[in-house]
Amino acid sequence: MPVLCKAGCGKNAMLKRPKTGDALCKECFFWAFETEIHFTITKGELFKKGDSVAVAASGGKDSTVLAHVLKTLNQRYDYGLNLMLLSIDEGITGYRDDSLETVKQNRDDYEMPLKILSYKELYGWTMDEIVAQIGRKNNCTFCGVFRRQALDRGAAMLNVKCIATGHNADDIAETVLMNILRGDIARLKRCTAICTGSEGTIPRVKPLKYTYEKEIVMYAHYKKLVYFSTECVFAPNAYRGHARALLKDMEKIRPTCIMDIIYSGETMAVKEEISLPSQRLCIRCNFVSSQEVCKACVLLEGLNKGLPKLGIGKSSKAKKMLEEYNAKQKSSLEEAIKDINDECKKNNCVSKGKVCRSSYKSNQSHTAQVNEESHSKMDTCCNGQCSEKLNTENETNLKVQVLLKEYGLSESELNGQTSDKLTESCDKAQTLEMDDDDFEIDTHSTGKELIEDDDSCGGACGNIDSLHIGF
Amino acid sequence: MICRKCNSPGTLIIRKEYCYCDECFIFMINHKFRACLGKNKTLSANEKILICLSGDACSTVLLDLVYNAISLNNHKKLRVVPYVLYIIETVADNEKISNSIIEQCKSYGFPLTITNINEYNKNFFSNKEETESQNSYNSKSILSNVTSSIHRDVMMKIKQNIFLKISKELDCNTVFTAETTTSLATKLLSNIVIGRGSQIENDIGFADKRDRDTRILRPLRDITNEEIEHYIQIKEIKPAKAMHNKLNETSLQSVIKNFVMDLQENYPATISTICKTADKIGSITNNINKKKCVVCQSNLDNNDLNLTAVDATVFSRKVSLRQSGESKYNEDSQNIEENNLMFPFIYQSLCYCCSRNMSELGNNKIKQ
Numbered sequence: 099m100p101v102l103c104k105a106g107c108g109k110n111a112m113l114k115r116p117k118t119g120d121a122l123c124k125e126c127f128f129w130a131f132e133t134e135i136h137f138t139i140t141k142g143e144l145f146k147k148g149d150s151v152a153v154a155a156s157g158g159k160d161s162t163v164l165a166h167v168l169k170t171l172n173q174r175y176d177y178g179l180n181l182m183l184l185s186i187d188e189g190i191t192g193y194r195d196d197s198l199e200t201v202k203q204n205r206d207d208y209e210m211p212l213k214i215l216s217y218k219e220l221y222g223w224t225m226d227e228i229v230a231q232i233g234r235k236n237n238c239t240f241c242g243v244f245r246r247q248a249l250d251r252g253a254a255m256l257n258v259k260c261i262a263t264g265h266n267a268d269d270i271a272e273t274v275l276m277n278i279l280r281g282d283i284a285r286l287k288r289c290t291a292i293c294t295g296s297e298g299t300i301p302r303v304k305p306l307k308y309t310y311e312k313e314i315v316m317y318a319h320y321k322k323l324v325y326f327s328t329e330c331v332f333a334p335n336a337y338r339g340h341a342r343a344l345l346k347d348m349e350k351i352r353p354t355c356i357m358d359i360i361y362s363g364e365t366m367a368v369k370e371e372i373s374l375p376s377q378r379l380c381i382r383c384n385f386v387s388s389q390e391v392c393k394a395c396v397l398l399e400g401l402n403k404g405l406p407k408l409g410i411g412k413s414s415k416a417k418k419m420l421e422e423y424n425a426k427q428k429s430s431l432e433e434a435i436k437d438i439n440d441e442c443k444k445n446n447c448v449s450k451g452k453v454c455r456s457s458y459k460s461n462q463s464h465t466a467q468v469n470e471e472s473h474s475k476m477d478t479c480c481n482g483q484c485s486e487k488l489n490t491e492n493e494t495n496l497k498v499q500v501l502l503k504e505y506g507l508s509e510s511e512l513n514g515q516t517s518d519k520l521t522e523s524c525d526k527a528q529t530l531e532m533d534d535d536d537f538e539i540d541t542h543s544t545g546k547e548l549i550e551d552d553d554s555c556g557g558a559c560g561n562i563d564s565l566h567i568g569f
Numbered sequence: 570m571i572c573r574k575c576n577s578p579g580t581l582i583i584r585k586e587y588c589y590c591d592e593c594f595i596f597m598i599n600h601k602f603r604a605c606l607g608k609n610k611t612l613s614a615n616e617k618i619l620i621c622l623s624g625d626a627c628s629t630v631l632l633d634l635v636y637n638a639i640s641l642n643n644h645k646k647l648r649v650v651p652y653v654l655y656i657i658e659t660v661a662d663n664e665k666i667s668n669s670i671i672e673q674c675k676s677y678g679f680p681l682t683i684t685n686i687n688e689y690n691k692n693f694f695s696n697k698e699e700t701e702s703q704n705s706y707n708s709k710s711i712l713s714n715v716t717s718s719i720h721r722d723v724m725m726k727i728k729q730n731i732f733l734k735i736s737k738e739l740d741c742n743t744v745f746t747a748e749t750t751t752s753l754a755t756k757l758l759s760n761i762v763i764g765r766g767s768q769i770e771n772d773i774g775f776a777d778k779r780d781r782d783t784r785i786l787r788p789l790r791d792i793t794n795e796e797i798e799h800y801i802q803i804k805e806i807k808p809a810k811a812m813h814n815k816l817n818e819t820s821l822q823s824v825i826k827n828f829v830m831d832l833q834e835n836y837p838a839t840i841s842t843i844c845k846t847a848d849k850i851g852s853i854t855n856n857i858n859k860k861k862c863v864v865c866q867s868n869l870d871n872n873d874l875n876l877t878a879v880d881a882t883v884f885s886r887k888v889s890l891r892q893s894g895e896s897k898y899n900e901d902s903q904n905i906e907e908n909n910l911m912f913p914f915i916y917q918s919l920c921y922c923c924s925r926n927m928s929e930l931g932n933n934k935i936k937q
């Protein structure tokens with residue numbers, strides 16, 4: 099029996115909004131979805147008239163929807179923004195090719211200028227060249243650290259007022275939980291801010307802060323937007339993995355918990371007595387850093403000096419290594435390099451096999467099944483070894499179909515499939531989704547070496563995780 | 570297996586790592602308890618304290634620890650005068666539990682007060698909304714249709730108010746609860762997830778100072794459930810109620826509880842990390858806003874933030890109803906009426922979460 103659209107437009111409802119449970123027709127859903135983002139932008143004062151804004155574009159669903167909606171709203175409400183797309187090309191043969199194609203599609207569809215910046219342009223090295231230098235094992239650190247800064251450097255080159263990223267409400271709620279688990283108070287406070295950026299840096303804003311991931315998927319689907327799904331063979335780090343699993347379980351019980359978590363984050367304060375690591379500018383490159391010299395510069399220094407493993411471990415270690423290097427340089431350069439590299443092997447988390455090998459204890463045997471979208475943003479962890487598929491292909495649409503089964507009201511419109519067939523494929527999707535919910539990964543570890551007691555991994559994996567830059 | 574304190578043969582291992590003999594373990598737990606009270610230096614000599622029991626293992630151990638500490642004959646002696654409170658919550662088994670608690674208190678020589686939760690919640694609800702109809706519902710019928718997530722939160726707040734009320738009747742300025750590291754970690758995550766993040770300091774920290782006269786202290790906050798279980802085994806203490814194991818209901822709190830139990834099993838250090846966070850988190854409106862939530866006594870958040878999840882949630886509902894016109898919405902149309910439906914009395918007399926609870930309770934009332 100058809101349900102009428104709750105907005106009172108007279109049409110039949112087409113879907114139930116995941117966020118509010120209201121039954122709406124397609125048009126009214128689009129309107130609600132876009133108007134909410136408009137509300138966030140205006141009430142949050144994210145932009146000023148005449149601003150140049152770089153949309154961080156990965157080709158994934160969040161950044162694609164963000165670009166589409168910003169373009170729409172910019173026209174509808176006359177924001178007067180100068181929008182452009184900014185993509186980063188790590189320079190890994192075969193990896194970005196497809197997603198960059200998607201971004202180029204976005205450029206044409208939304209008539210926005212696109213700037214693709216390569217690591218080569220930004221740092222003088224491509225990831226391929228770095229891998230050739232240091233081997234596959236440690237490239238994760240390089241890719242992560244470089245990516246963390248790439249957007250800032252890129253935005254500076256484009257001379258924009260701010261960077262808009264596609265972080266959605268689920269991402270933010272998940273990050274709140276993750277920072278609680280690792281006891282990272284500084285990030286806990288920062289991660290719910292709609293606008294981040296310290297002095298001297300280009301601010302980042304999150305217009306999708308209050309937008310549910312499920313609604314983004316549905317919006318992209320009904321609008322037939324072309325985006326790119328990434329399946330990363332690497333797990334999120336253990337803390338994020340736990341946080342995500344917890345959030346998914348809770349969202350099923352009480353969808354509003356995502357907003358409630360964000361509210362908690364917004365109203366919490368770090369007590370004054372607690373001193374947080376201060377942020378400063380790197381004396382070399384002038385980008386934000388917690389150290390005198392930022393990690394990217396340390397890594398670059400290492401590459402350029404022929405000490406590629408410099409800086410993979412802790413930063414105090416790097417300094418020591420550099421000192422040792424300078425001291426020993428006179429006597430025996432080769433020996434020094436060998437020593438340092440050996441020591442590095444012993445000491446960094448990567449070579450101990452903890453980074454990127456997260457698994458969740460209940461499900462170690464599962465192969466990689468990370469939620470495709472969570473890794474499609476520019477600054478999530480994925481060191482470039484992801485297999486990707488265009489969302490136009492059938493199988494990556496499973497997630498959409500699961501959503502439609504749960505929230506869609508009239509199924510007739512769906513791609514002309516008969517409803518029998520649809521139900522069947524949805525059932526299949528449901529099963530897959532179940533796997534996906536547990537989403538535990540793991541390609542190589544034996545499972546024991548997860549988060550050990552201490553924060554041992556918290557420190558080391560921090561490298562990986564701080565890829566979630568805004569956080 | 571050698572005890573890490575005295576090198577005699579060990580009898581138990583905590584966190585899969587630290588080995589103790591019975592004697593050293595019991596000593597250590599008693600020490601942890603006194604140290605927790607000692608380092609916070611909050612008790613004055615011969616202070617009356619109200620120990621709030623649920624009857625489970627943790628609260629039974631708390632009784633034992635208090636008894637041990639006041640029985641000492643040296644400078645470490647805890648100089649307090651204990652009273653005990655037990656609140657009957659469920660119909661099932663309550664006679665058995667009450668009797669067992671009566672026995673325990675008798676053997677320790679602590680005076681005991683028993684009260685039934687149902688006597689309180691009528692008042693609890695009539696406080697907030699001056700509607701006649703609500704007085705006629707006892708909490709059971711009001712709460713029966715509410716999701717268990719809300720139910721649990723409301724019950725916890727009711728109990729807290731009873732603690733304070735009884736403590737005043739007994740002239741106690743201090744309340745002890747038996748919350749452990751494990752249960753506090755669960756509570757912290759629950760707080761975050763239902764929008765009580767800014768109340769963590771008082772809800773999870775060592776001392777809850779929201780009431781002007783009475784402090785609620787948590788002297789077991791450095792002791793884990795794992796340690797509690799060893800303790801009752803060694804001392805052969807029989808708790809009145811079995812330790813709650815994994816819950817089968819579907820509430821946020823049960824999901825979190827199961828999650829925390831998994832963490833405790835596999836990554837015990839994460840539990841204390843979570844717990845320690847409570848000491849570092851405050852509220853952005855602390856000390857500025859003197860208005861308090863009438864239900865949970867927390868400082869009310871100010872309505873002066875540019876944009877919060879409250880605004881976004883209210884706006885979501887509004888656009889779903891297309892209330893704000895076809896293609897334009899009016900910024901000022903964020904009217905009070907709408908606010909009152911979704912967040913009744915928010916910023917006025919209820920905090921975010923209590924207001925959300927109220928709105929759910931209200932909705933159910935309408936359905937009936």
Ligand SMILES: [Zn+2]
Pocket residue numbers: 103104105106107108109122123124125126127
């Ligand atoms: Zn409609």
Ligand SMILES: [Zn+2]
Pocket residue numbers: 572573574575576577589590592593594
């Ligand atoms: Zn011993």
Ligand SMILES: [Zn+2]
Pocket residue numbers: 862863864865866867919920921922923924
């Ligand atoms: Zn309250």
